[in-house]
Amino acid sequence: MTEPYMRVEKLVKKFGPFMALNGVDLEVYPGEVHALLGDNGAGKSTLIKILSGVHEPTSGSIYIEGRAKKFRSPRDATAAGIGTVYQDLAINQLMSVTRNFFMGRELTSAFGKLRMDEMNQIAHDEMLKIGIDFSDPTQAVGTMSGGQRQTLAIARAIYFGAKVLILDEPTSALGQKQQMEVLKTIKRVRARGDIAIIFITHNEIHSKLVADRYTFLALGQVIGSGPKAEIEAQDIRRLMAGGAEMKDLEHELSQI
Ligand SMILES: Nc1ncnc2c1ncn2[C@@H]1O[C@H](COP(=O)(O)OP(=O)(O)O)[C@@H](O)[C@H]1O
Ligand SMILES: [Mg+2]
Numbered sequence: 161m162t163e164p165y166m167r168v169e170k171l172v173k174k175f176g177p178f179m180a181l182n183g184v185d186l187e188v189y190p191g192e193v194h195a196l197l198g199d200n201g202a203g204k205s206t207l208i209k210i211l212s213g214v215h216e217p218t219s220g221s222i223y224i225e226g227r228a229k230k231f232r233s234p235r236d237a238t239a240a241g242i243g244t245v246y247q248d249l250a251i252n253q254l255m256s257v258t259r260n261f262f263m264g265r266e267l268t269s270a271f272g273k274l275r276m277d278e279m280n281q282i283a284h285d286e287m288l289k290i291g292i293d294f295s296d297p298t299q300a301v302g303t304m305s306g307g308q309r310q311t312l313a314i315a316r317a318i319y320f321g322a323k324v325l326i327l328d329e330p331t332s333a334l335g336q337k338q339q340m341e342v343l344k345t346i347k348r349v350r351a352r353g354d355i356a357i358i359f360i361t362h363n364e365i366h367s368k369l370v371a372d373r374y375t376f377l378a379l380g381q382v383i384g385s386g387p388k389a390e391i392e393a394q395d396i397r398r399l400m401a402g403g404a405e406m407k408d409l410e411h412e413l414s415q416i
Pocket of ligand 1: 175178179180198199200201202203204205206207
């Protein structure tokens with residue numbers, strides 16, 4: 161097998177006395193979708209905030225291509241090839257697609273003039289590569305569908321060098337048709353072969369449709385992890401319930 165692009169070992173994060181992560185291991189491989197699952201409060205967001213340089217871990221290590229790294233800021237994580245698409249997308253609805261694509265990283269001429277034609281072309285081409293032909297990127301983002309906005313945020317992360325693409329619940333706020341568009345985008349990014357995707361989701365069906373590998377978190381610990389075939393042989397439903405025995409829960413509900 162290829163080497164993992166990123167490996168995380170024994171990650172611990174305490175907030176005061178509270179252990180939000182308690183010894184988490186994770187490996188991500190280029191060309192693979194790694195689904196990160198777990199109930200609310202399991203520690204998923206805390207984990208990705210550490211990988212994105214938002215939080216520093218209490219202890220544990222992050223290796224990028226075999227080398228130990230310390231992220232002191234989101235800038236460090238971006239420089240190491242970690243691109244995170246948060247649920248709120250950090251998109252300004254009133255600005256154009258292109259201006260959002262290049263926000264804070266605009267191409268300018270020697271006199272500080274924006275190279276708009278070039279930026280429009282790049283924004284269009286990069287989105288087309290992963291599935292949307294948005295012919296006029298000078299339009300406001302407000303004219304895009306929810307799925308297209310996700311694709312914009314993903315194309316932007318990749319263009320600016322993401323080798324690990326972290327998607328935090330990209331399908332959760334969307335209708336069914338839009339959800340499918342986002343899953344298609346995820347598969348197209350996967351097909352490039354050079355990017356590792358961490359796909360955080362509550363949706364068992366979505367993870368089954370696109371994931372190659374799973375990690376289940378519960379109360380800050382990994383309760384199940386492995387390639388799709390291995391995990392599916394176990395009981396995904398039980399793991400989804402965060403380690404709670406589904407049969408017990410069903411029994412409890414049947415008593416009402
Ligand atoms: N900044 C913080 N300060 C204190 N506790 C936090 C903080 N962030 C998260 N937690 C706690 O850590 C646990 C894991 O939260 P989180 O990572 O957001 O879980 P998830 O994203 O899986 O729902 C929760 O119990 C949450 O209340
Ligand atoms: Mg969360």
